[in-house]
Amino acid sequence: MREVLDPWPFVIAAYALGIGATLVLVAWSWWAMRAAERRREEARKR
Amino acid sequence: MHAFANPARFLRIARPLTPVLLLSGLAIAAAALAYGLFWAPAERLQGQTVRILFIHVPTAWLGMAGWTAIAVASLVELVWRHPLAALAARGSALPGAVFCALCLATGSLWGRPAWGTYWVWDGRLTSMLVLLFLYFGYIALAGAVQREGGSSRIPAIFGLVGAINIPIIHYSVIWWNSLHQPPSLGWGTSHMAAPFLWGLLASTLGFTLIFAGVVLARMRALLADIQAEARLRRKALES
Numbered sequence: 001m002r003e004v005l006d007p008w009p010f011v012i013a014a015y016a017l018g019i020g021a022t023l024v025l026v027a028w029s030w031w032a033m034r035a036a037e038r039r040r041e042e043a044r045k046r
Numbered sequence: 047m048h049a050f051a052n053p054a055r056f057l058r059i060a061r062p063l064t065p066v067l068l069l070s071g072l073a074i075a076a077a078a079l080a081y082g083l084f085w086a087p088a089e090r091l092q093g094q095t096v097r098i099l100f101i102h103v104p105t106a107w108l109g110m111a112g113w114t115a116i117a118v119a120s121l122v123e124l125v126w127r128h129p130l131a132a133l134a135a136r137g138s139a140l141p142g143a144v145f146c147a148l149c150l151a152t153g154s155l156w157g158r159p160a161w162g163t164y165w166v167w168d169g170r171l172t173s174m175l176v177l178l179f180l181y182f183g184y185i186a187l188a189g190a191v192q193r194e195g196g197s198s199r200i201p202a203i204f205g206l207v208g209a210i211n212i213p214i215i216h217y218s219v220i221w222w223n224s225l226h227q228p229p230s231l232g233w234g235t236s237h238m239a240a241p242f243l244w245g246l247l248a249s250t251l252g253f254t255l256i257f258a259g260v261v262l263a264r265m266r267a268l269l270a271d272i273q274a275e276a277r278l279r280r281k282a283l284e285s
Contacts, residue, residue, distance in 0.1 A: 005158065005159040006159075007093055007094040007095045007159045008094060010095065010098065010155045010156070010158060010159050011083070011094055011095065011097045011098055011155075013155050014098040014101055014102070014151075014152040014155040014156065015079065015083055015097075015098075015101060017148065017151055017152065017155075018079075018101040018105065018148055018152055019079065019101075021144060021147075021148055022075070022144075022148075022253070022256060025140075025141060025144050025260060026068055026072070026256060026259070026260060029140075029141075029260045029263040029264055029267070030068070030263055032263070032264075032267045033064075033263040033264070033266045033267040033270070035267075036266070036267040036268075036270035036271050036274070037266065037267075037270045039270065039271070039274045040270040040271075040273050040274040040277070042274075043273075043274040043275075043277040043278050043281075044277060046277075046278075046281060
C-alpha cells in the first residue's frame with residue numbers, strides 16, 4: 001500500500017531552504033565585494 | 047572580446063549593473079515564488095508538491111549553467127588569455143555550487159512525498175551529485191592556486207574537463223531508466239500547462255538575474271583583492 005504524506009511540510013521546507021540560502025548568498029557576496037573594494041581603496045591611500 | 051578585457055572598462059559596466067541585476071532578480075523571483083506557493087493550482091498527479099518545482103527547476107538550471115559558464119570562461123582563458131576570464135570562472139563557482147546543492151535538497155524534498163524516497167542512485171540524481179563534487183574540487187583548486195601562486199591554467203583545464211558531466215546530466219533521463227521525469231521543456235516545445243509554465247519561466251528568469259548579479263559581485267571582489275595585493279606589493283618594493 002502506498003504511504004500518503006502531507007505535502008505541505010516538504011513544500012514549506014523547500015521554500016525556506018531555497019529562499020534562505022539565496023538571500024545568504026546575495027548578502028554574503030555583496031558584503032564580500034564591498035569589503036574587498038574598501039581594502040583596495042585603503043591600499044591606494046597608503 | 048578583448049574590448050572587455052580592460053578591468054577599468056569592466057568595472058564601469060559592472061558597478062551600475064550589479065545592484066540592478068540583484069534587485070530586479072530578487073523582485074521577480076519573490077513574485078514568482080509567491081505565485082508558486084499561494085496561487086498556482088495543485089497539479090492533477092503531483093498535487094501540492096508541484097509547488098516545489100518553482101524553486102527546484104531554476105536551481106537545477108543554474109547548477110548546470112554555472113558549470114557551463116566555468117567551462118566557457120576557462121576556454122576563453124586558455125585560448126585567448128582574456129585577463130577577466132579566470133575571474134568570471136571563479137566568480138561562477140560559488141553560486142553554481144550553492145544552486146546545485148539547492149537543486150539536490152529541493153529535489154529530495156519533492157521526492158519523499160512524490161516517489162516515497164528522498165534519494166535513489168539513478169542517472170540524473172547521481173550525475174547532479176557528481177557536479178556538486180566537481181564544484182567543491184574546482185573551488186578548492188582555484189583557491190589553492192591563488193594562495194600558492196600556481197598557474198591559473200590548472201583550474202581552467204579542470205573546468206573544461208568537468209564540462210563532460212553537463213550533457214551526461216541532461217541526457218541521463220533519456221539514456222537510462224530513471225525515476226526522474228524526462229524534460230518538460232525544450233527549444234520551442236512545452237508539455238506543461240500555462241499556469242505552471244509562465245510561473246516557472248518567471249522564477250527561472252528571477253533566479254538567473256540573481257545568479258548574474260552574484261557572479262558580477264564575486265568578480266568585483268576578486269578583482270579588488272588582486273588590485274589591492276598588487277598595490278601593496280609595489281609599495282613594499284618601492285620602500
